[in-house]
Amino acid sequence: MMAVSTPQREAEVAQDALHAPDDRGRRERGFEFGLLIATAVAVVVLAVLLIDIAIDGLPFINSTRFTEYSSRFPEEFGFRSGITGTLSLMILVGLLSFVIGVGGATYLEEFAPNNRFTRFVEANTSNLAGVPSVVYGLLGAGVFVFFFSLGRSLIVGAITLSLLILPVIIVASREALRAVPNALREAGLGLGATPLQTIGRQILPQALPGILTGTILALSRAIGETAPILVVGALFSRRSDNVPWDIDDAFSALPIQVFDLVKRPQAAFQEQVAPAGIIILLVLLLLMNSIAIYLRNRYSRSS
């Protein structure tokens, strides 16, 4: 059959030429599939990690793990000092980093003149975020343990962790403050409120959900940290078998106890008690993150 040149036929020929050759389509799909696989790796590793720890640890979670102090015997080992230490650290770090972080963010976002000092503080804050956490531990050991003679105490651990997460809280709080519409500031000032009254009574309450979300997420990073408090002297020996009620008490923490257990020579500690401790730690972090996500969803006006 002869091909008659009609407008319709010409359109078909033109479309054929635009169509990709077959192997090109295959390469396109192959590329997308490759990207998908690479993306899946991280998710799969996370899933394997959680399942592995659940299988290892869940059978060894029992009431002893919560009520007892550390022990030479795997079946008698409990995380009482670690759990209470971590909770005490959470309260102190939360208070310290929230007050200083929000104060610093408010100054930088609302008051700071655009001068060399401000720019230096900003550049410095972003550089601090890249300093390894173990170096903060050395700072804590050198300045607070020895120079201020605070010893290897709960308060030194709390200060060290607070300094570690301060850059994160400042960045998050500044973003939350920036998201508050300028009209609110102008309205407050127009009604005769001083800048501080405007910020304290109108702007900060508006920014609070964002600030709290950022603070809680940073806090959950802090209590998962091991290296800095190990360096300032969190303990896993029997000397830390106490509930730290006082800021100058010796202290332990959950990640510290997990580290100690993984390194113990007896297999039962590494294979049974350590994963149980990890589960307690992860559940605690999950609770904190859920609160942060709840706050974010509850108060976010957009979306």
Add this chain to the structure above:
Amino acid sequence: MATEVSGRGTDLSAGSPRWGERAILAFLLVCAAVSVLTTIGIVLVLFTEASGFFRNNESVTLTGFLTGTTWQPFGGAQGEYGVLELVNGTLLVTAIAMIVAVPLGLATAAYLSEYAPGRVRRSLKPTLEVLAGVPTVVLGYFALTFITPVLRATIGEIWTVSIFNHLSGGIVVGIMIVPTIASLSEDAMSAVPRALREGAYGLGATKRRVVTRIVMPSALSGIVASIILGLGRAIGETMIVALAVGNLPNLTFNPLDQGQTMTAYIVQAVQGEAPRGSLTYQSIFAVGALLFVMTLVINVAATWFVRRFREEY
């Protein structure tokens, strides 16, 4: 003379001094200055202790420290303090981590930014955040009790894999920084204007071409910055390597051997409760100072790179 009314950036100070407000403002300024004090504190502590390390001991010199290849720190004055052995461990682990993290992180970023449907994006991003939030001591446990046995059961058939080895730690450090690289690179890729993509499509490019020839080169400064930041995190990572790589300084390039990184040495040495002023105690700070300088250079490089090569759209 028109006064500015734009709110921020305007001088809003009261006509007469309010001392209470002044005090609060001063307090806020102090809060902002804490970060500067932190930096000063870090620099002072690291470099006074480190200088004591070099000044008070005839057996230790700065050149010997930086070029020596034997690290045997627990012998007091008889010890050998050649930090290259630790630097080697750190660099080997970091290299493995980057080999794992750069392809995975960039592919994840490209997928999230260019391919993933909205629903997939919304569930993938929080998952990556969760991975980024897993405590590193937990990742270290995973490296030691899961990745290492898997390595020994597979490639262990052919080569000798030590219980502690660089490869296992490096892989897990790499997984740890995938979220960092992915999320920062994705931001950079999403910021590439739509018009550039459409121009390429109009010229007949396929989607793969658009991603690899248009989007990635346009987002290069952000991508490189994310990789450099990931590199800094890999060098400073402590608990994964302390658990998985071991505590035996080792000048090796074999990733299946055990070794020790700078950070792992710090962790090991502080557990020995070395008395203040002792050579071991000061050596911790000397290693810490070197680590601090390395990460500082990396961070400054990242900032410089972004500023130098950023494409303004």
